Amino acid sequence: MPRPSEGVWPGLATPPHVPARARIAESLFRRAVKELPVRVVFPGGERLGVGDDDSPVMRIVRPAAFFNRLGAGSKIGFGESYMAGDWTSTDLADLLTPFAARLSTLIPPTLQRIGRRFAEARQPSEESNTVDGSRENIHRHYDLSNELFTTFLDETMSYSSAWFAPGSDDLPDAQRRKIDGVLDMANVRSGQHVLEIGTGWGGLAIRAAQRGARVTTLTISAEQAKLAQERIAAxxxxxxxxxxxxxxxEAQGSYDAVVSVEMIEAVGMEYWPTFFAALDRLLKPGGSVGLQAITMPHDRMLAARSDYSWIHKYVFPGGLIPSVEAIEDNVAEHTGLRIAERRSLGPDYARTLAHWRETFMARWADVAGLGFDDTFRRMWEFYLAYSEAGFRVGYLDVFQFSLQPRPAHYSR
Incomplete structure (x- = not known):
């Protein structure tokens, strides 16, 4: 496996040298995978796990580098070691699924406390979601290249969970169904003025306009804005x-409906009250909000709020996935709204991510032609597979919510 270029991926090409931590990491890893339905294979032929011949395989290519990366920072090191080629798998999502299913109990609490002694990674101050910080965080992901996203997204250019009709595996149709679902949650009708927070590449705004609405849509990604305007014109x-x-x-005005699809995950916990208060402030009396949000269990969210993980470092800086409870609390405490309806699409997101990952890998030559290297390929594959595994096992979920005015004497 070729190593990453030091010039492009500084600090990744050469693994850290932390022998004491590496020994602890190896002990934790061996204990964690001992009862998993996988096959972990080492260069000398040693095998771990209780998987059979049909189980996914994790092949450790460079054990010393792998355990040193885990020892230096387990939450970041596991993904970095895949990026660097220290381990491989023939089907990454299948391999990561049993890990995700046991994520909260994989390592005993005592050993978790020992491991946390070595977890030194903290969120860089510049990744805080201030107005300026948010622009930089979004720039690092969404401004990578419009052409990159075009290679693996469907014709609607929707970068969020689809909603598949029973018996159908058609992704574009499922994305259009999702968009209509969000618009229905906000009761969007002809003649209304709709505010969208988080433009994406314009798919929802186009559909709302086709319903006869006037749309103001906000984004802080210059690249997305450019392509969205082209698609809206087309x-x-x-x-x-x-x-x-x-x-x-910074939004001003008053709107008949407000919609936002999978944008709250980038807001940051300390700004959730501000976000929900903005929804309330911008909504006309009697209006509705359609919100689509990725969620995680509340106890895991509380544990994750102080983490700085591989996803933060390489994919979504500054983000935190809320729980349903956190959304309910913020709606109750910072708005005059209530959650009138909700719909879970978790299994649909696993299917959506599988579509994206398969298309991304199949069209890798096109992505490489844009100037992205093999380390980026492994990074993006890990991100998509890691996310898919989380939705497969229910560690992650995604909901569409309808927020409507709170009636008098309402009690949650």
């Missing part, structure tokens, strides 16, 4: 849709 609704490079905290 759809023939440019006279109904205004794309603004603006943070939700």
């Amino acid at each position: 759809a023939g609704v440019a006279d109904q849709v205004q794309v603004l490079l603006r943070d939700y905290r």
